[in-house]
Amino acid sequence: MVGLTLGYGIYIVDGHQTRFVPHELRHVHQFERLGSIKSFLNLYLQQLLECGYEKAPLEIEAREYEPG
Ligand SMILES: [Zn+2]
Numbered sequence: 001m002v003g004l005t006l007g008y009g010i011y012i013v014d015g016h017q018t019r020f021v022p023h024e025l026r027h028v029h030q031f032e033r034l035g036s037i038k039s040f041l042n043l044y045l046q047q048l049l050e051c052g053y054e055k056a057p058l059e060i061e062a063r064e065y066e067p068g
Pocket of ligand 1: 027050059062
C-alpha cells in the first residue's frame with residue numbers, strides 16, 4: 001500500500017506524492033459524494049470483495065486522476 005485516505009487525512013509513502021495525491025483526493029471526493037465515510041466504506045469494501053482491488057469501480061475512477 002502506497003496511499004491511504006481516512007476522511008480528510010491522506011497518508012502517502014514519501015516519494016509517491018505526485019501520483020497518489022490526485023488519486024487519494026478522488027477518494028475524498030467519492031466519500032463526499034456518497035454523503036459519509038461510512039457510506040463510502042460500505043460501497044468500497046463491497047466492491048473490493050466482489051471485484052478485487054484492480055477492478056473495483058471506485059479504484060478505477062481514482063486511478064483515472066493519476067498523472068501520466
Ligand atoms: Zn485508491
